[in-house]
Amino acid sequence: MCRRRKSEIKPLSGILKTAFCKDNALLAAIKAADRGDEHFHLWWLGQSGFLIKWRSSCLLFDPYLSDSLTAKYADSDKPHIRITERVIDPLHLDFINITTSSHNHTDHLDAETLQALAQANPRLKIVLPAANLEFAAQRLQIPNLEMIGLNDKQPVTLDQFTFHGINAAHNEIERDELGQPKFMGFVVNFGPWSIYHSGDTLWHETIVSELREHRIDLALVPINGNDPNRRVAGNLNGIEAAALAKAIGARIAVAHHFDMFEFNTADPGEFITACQGLAQPCRILENGEGWCSEELVPNNTKPTTADCP
Numbered sequence: 001m002c003r004r005r006k007s008e009i010k011p012l013s014g015i016l017k018t019a020f021c022k023d024n025a026l027l028a029a030i031k032a033a034d035r036g037d038e039h040f041h042l043w044w045l046g047q048s049g050f051l052i053k054w055r056s057s058c059l060l061f062d063p064y065l066s067d068s069l070t071a072k073y074a075d076s077d078k079p080h081i082r083i084t085e086r087v088i089d090p091l092h093l094d095f096i097n098i099t100t101s102s103h104n105h106t107d108h109l110d111a112e113t114l115q116a117l118a119q120a121n122p123r124l125k126i127v128l129p130a131a132n133l134e135f136a137a138q139r140l141q142i143p144n145l146e147m148i149g150l151n152d153k154q155p156v157t158l159d160q161f162t163f164h165g166i167n168a169a170h171n172e173i174e175r176d177e178l179g180q181p182k183f184m185g186f187v188v189n190f191g192p193w194s195i196y197h198s199g200d201t202l203w204h205e206t207i208v209s210e211l212r213e214h215r216i217d218l219a220l221v222p223i224n225g226n227d228p229n230r231r232v233a234g235n236l237n238g239i240e241a242a243a244l245a246k247a248i249g250a251r252i253a254v255a256h257h258f259d260m261f262e263f264n265t266a267d268p269g270e271f272i273t274a275c276q277g278l279a280q281p282c283r284i285l286e287n288g289e290g291w292c293s294e295e296l297v298p299n300n301t302k303p304t305t306a307d308c309p
Helices: 023-032 068-072 111-120 130-140 207-212 238-247 269-278
Strands: 041-046 049-054 057-061 098-100 125-129 146-150 156-158 161-167 184-190 193-197 218-222 252-256 290-292
Touching (some): 041 252, 049 193, 057 184, 111 130, 125 156, 130 146, 146 156, 207 238, 218 238, 238 252
Parallel strands (some): 057 098, 125 146
Antiparallel strands (some): 041 049, 041 290, 049 057, 156 161, 161 184
16 A cells, blocks of 8 residues: 655755655556456556556656656756656556657656666667657667657557557647647557547647547546746646546546646646536546556446546
8 A cells, every 4th residue: 555654855945845755655556456357457656757658568658766866957047846756667567558748848858767777677669759759768778679650640559559640739830841740649549448648738729629539448648737937838727627538428537737736737726627517527646646546437438427536
């Protein structure tokens, strides 16, 4: 069982929030999760990072498991002060088949995290926008890392997972000289399941139509919003994230992109209230907390009331 304990790490602004579950306890929870066909398991690793376990395969979405941004901006006018403690050293995740990077920003393409993952997993594959392959290779400097470029036209299947690229606006939809998007979300199909990971995005004119055709079971959506005063690209806010989940018919929505950096976070209460008003089922997880698809309403029926804690 994962228990709360007081953190001993003190950032500039106070004591870090204690992870719901971390280190050996988190590893034990992941390894103990059943490997059956009927359900999949998910853990929020912080920021936009999620671990999916289905059968014996594990997939990581956009992991950021270092303090590289805090160090980079420590002496700048835009300090990235961490709010919540790290849940796991990526070197300990030695059972990962595939990871993703939705775009080139460091909290989604972190060299320190991915170098450690590749060291622990010599056969690691990374799925990322095809437009970003050259940039990622230069940043990561990981020999023999298998990098799979994805666009918004052609799906890619790796192991038991099929990836579809979804256009993302961060803050605009940007494309390379071949017309391939530089910012993407992912729809991943496996078994009977369909998961949407937004990456970083604002609402744009094709996002609903692109997603509705996939019959999304679980939507992982950002809620930190788009505040120009932060001087960084923005995302959906809680109200918009709830509306997107409802518009695409997601069976449940889970919030992300909050509780990592002091200057760029949000109160999940806005998301919960919006979901309740729309009768959109949702969950708010804490860093290191898990969730299982057995919580979904059976037989593909759509719930009529929100299911937020």
